[in-house]
Amino acid sequence: MGLLTPDPGTVFWMIIIFGVVFFILAKYAFPVIIGMVEERKKYIDQSLEAARQANEQLAQVREETDRMLKEARDEQTRILKEASQTRDRVIKEARVRAQLEAQKALEETRLQIVAEKESALNDIRQQVAILSVDVAEKILRKDLKSEQEQLDLVNRLIDEMVTASKK
C-alpha cells in the first residue's frame, strides 16, 4: 500500500523543512510576538493600576477641595458674624459715649445754671441786704431819735437773743 507507507525521501525533506521552519519561528517569530503580548498585558495592568491610583488621588483631591471650600465658607460666615458683631458693638459704644457726652454736657450746663443762679441769688441777697441795711438805716435814723427808743430796742433785742439762746 503506497498510501500507508511513509516514503523515506518525504520523511527526510519533512524533517529538514520542519526543522528549519521550527528553528526560524521559534527563534524570530513566536518569542517576539508572545513576549510583546505579555508585555502589553503587563502594560495594560500597569495602566489600569495607574488609572485606579489617579482616580483615588482625584477623589482625595476632590475631598480636599470640598473640605477647603467648606472651611472657607465657615470662615466667611465667621468673619461676617464677627464683623456684624463688631459693628453692633461699635454702634453701641458710640451710642453710649454719645449719651455720656450728652449727659456730661447737660450736667455741666445744669451746674453752670445752678452756679449762675447762686451767684444771681447772692447778688440779689447782697442787693437786698444793702437795700435793707439802707432801709433799716433810714428807719433807724427816723425811729431812734430819742434815747428811750434806743434803749427799748436794745432791750428787745437782748430779750430776743435770750429767748433764742434758751431755745
Next chain:
Amino acid sequence: MKKIRLLLILCLGLLMLPAGARAEEEAQPVDVNEVVFGHIQDAYEWHIVTVGDKKVSIPLPVIVKSSTGWHCFSSARLEDGAVYEGLYIAREGAYKDKIVERDASGNEIRPWDISITKNVLAMMINSVLLVWIMLACARWYKRHEVSQGAPKGGVGMMEYLILMIHDDVIKGGIGPDYKRYAPYLLTAFFFILINNLMGLVPIFPGGANVTGNIAITMVLALCTFILTNVYGTKTYWKDIFWPDVPTWLKVPIPMMPLIEFFGIFTKPFALMIRLFANIMAGHAAVLSLVAIIFITVKAGPVINGSMTVVAVLFGIFMDALELLVAFIQAYVFTMLSSVFIGLSRIQHEHVEK
C-alpha cells in the same frame, strides 16, 4: 435567494457546455481511481492541467542515489515510463509510481530517493509562506511600542490565533512548564494549518496533499512522541510500569503495564493516522465529487447536467467542510500533543490529591 438561483443557473450552463461538447467525442472512460489516487499520492512532477492530450506540468528535480551513485535530473526525463540513467518510474508492483532501478537479477529495487517531489515542493512553498507571514507579524511587533496598542487586521488575526493556541491549548494542556514546548506546538499548529489550507486551493501552488501524506504526519507525531517521552517525569514512568491498579492486574502477568506501555506508542500513532486520514479523505471526497461530473458524461446530457449541479453543490459543501476540518485537525493535533506532553509532566503531588 435570487442571487443563489442565478448562480445555480450559471453553474449549470457553464458545466453543461464542456459536458455537451465532450459527449460528442468518443467518450473514453474516466479512471476515477487513477485520478483520485494520482492526486492523493505524491508525484515526481507537478501536474497542473491536461488540455486535450497536452499535459501541463512542472517538472521537479529528481535526486536519487542508486547503485551507480548519485543522480540528479529533471523529472521530465522520466515522463511516460522513459528510462534515464537506468532509473524509471515503476508502473506496478510494490513500488508503483516510485523511481526504481533493476538489480543484476532483474528485480526492481528502490534506490535512495530524496527527490523534490510535489509534496516536498508544496511543503517548501507553504513553509516559506508561513515563515514570511510569521516574520511579517514579528516585524510589526518590533516596529511598534507596547503603548501603541494591539495590532489590527492580519497581524491582529495572527495574534489572536497564536494567543488562542498558546493560552488555551498549550498552557491549558501542559500546565506550569509549558514554555519549553510552546514553540514546537505553535510551529506544529501553524505548519499543519497552512498545509491544510493550501491543500484546499485547487491550483498551483496549492492543491498538494501534504498533510494527507503519512510521512509528513509521521514526522510530526514522532516529534510529539519524542517530546513526550524524553521529558517524562518519574511519576509518568511509574504510572506506565507500575500503575495504581489492583496488584493482580500487574504481578503474575503484567497486563496493565503492557497496555500502558503500548499506550506510549498508540497515542502518537493515533495522532499520525488522524491527521493523515482526515486530510486525505477530504481530498478524496472533493475529487470524487468532481469526478462524478465526468463519470456521468456517458449517461447523457440530462443526467450529466443534473449530476453536475449536485456535484458542484456537494463540492462546495465539502470544500466548506474541509476548511473547517483544516482548522480542527491542526487544533486537535496541537491540543492532543499538549495533553500528551502535559500527562508526561505530571508531578507526584498532582496524583496524590
